[in-house]
Amino acid sequence: MIEKLPNHLAIILDGNGRWAKRRGLPRTMGHKVGSDRFRDLSLAIFHLGIPYLSAFIFSTENFKRDKEEVDYLMDLFVDKFKKEAKLYQKEEIRVIFSGRRDGLREDVLHAMDEITEMTKDNRRGTLNFCLNYGGQYEIVDMIKQFMKENIDPDTLTPELLFHYTYQNLPPIDLLIRTSGEYRLSNFMLYQSAYAELYFTDTYFPDFDESDLEKALLEYQNRDRRFGGAK
Numbered sequence: 038m039i040e041k042l043p044n045h046l047a048i049i050l051d052g053n054g055r056w057a058k059r060r061g062l063p064r065t066m067g068h069k070v071g072s073d074r075f076r077d078l079s080l081a082i083f084h085l086g087i088p089y090l091s092a093f094i095f096s097t098e099n100f101k102r103d104k105e106e107v108d109y110l111m112d113l114f115v116d117k118f119k120k121e122a123k124l125y126q127k128e129e130i131r132v133i134f135s136g137r138r139d140g141l142r143e144d145v146l147h148a149m150d151e152i153t154e155m156t157k158d159n160r161r162g163t164l165n166f167c168l169n170y171g172g173q174y175e176i177v178d179m180i181k182q183f184m185k186e187n188i189d190p191d192t193l194t195p196e197l198l199f200h201y202t203y204q205n206l207p208p209i210d211l212l213i214r215t216s217g218e219y220r221l222s223n224f225m226l227y228q229s230a231y232a233e234l235y236f237t238d239t240y241f242p243d244f245d246e247s248d249l250e251k252a253l254l255e256y257q258n259r260d261r262r263f264g265g266a267k
């Protein structure tokens with residue numbers, strides 16, 4: 038029984054390509070299966086009662102990949118947002134995005150805007166897709182926004198700076214990364230300051246509800262002191 042749930046759970050989805058390679062399949066198949074896995078996993082997360090979920094689905098740096106793979110991912114996103122808008126609407130989940138719009142295709146932006154608009158009044162949970170997202174860019178954008186408002190810099194506090202993050206979400210409590218990589222890879226740096234980190238060797242397309250439960254059980258046994266003494 039899980040007693041203490043994270044308020045904000047974040048996942049760095051990783052290992053789609055290796056999952057496919059291991060099966061002799063093209064990398065793109067890993068993305069397809071990973072995308073379906075994420076849909077089901079996200080519903081399980083909200084059904085448990087976790088209110089905020091952030092998912093790193095495409096970094097600003099992922100544009101360095103082959104055009105073919107990037108195009109496939111963008112097509113997959115368009116398809117996914119179109120198909121899943123109704124599902125998240127039915128589940129009363131608000132879908133939002135973090136990242137830079139510059140550099141994204143028109144059809145991707147359109148699909149993002151449609152699912153955001155359709156689900157904007159939902160209050161059961163918030164699903165934040167980090168797409169064309171980079172954590173250092175977010176901090177740069179936060180500072181730019183703050184400076185544009187001509188507020189006295191001496192009034193700035195860590196809490197106030199949260200208001201300038203892309204979506205003003207609460208701090209991350211638990212951050213999961215799959216596929217045996219032990220890095221943050223520029224993901225939600227400001228929001229992860231006190232996140233509990235959980236790493237698993239499982240490739241994302243294989244990360245199922247029982248793996249999620251394992252991560253949550255470990256989280257509830259962590260001693261979070263936020264820098265205080267015991």
Ligand code: IPE
Pocket residue numbers: 050051052053054055056094095096099110216
């Ligand atoms: C994660 O899987 C999905 C995205 C970053 C879009 P990867 O594509 O990074 O898979 P590996 O790391 O190459 O196995």
Ligand code: MG
Pocket residue numbers: 051052053
């Ligand atoms: Mg990877």
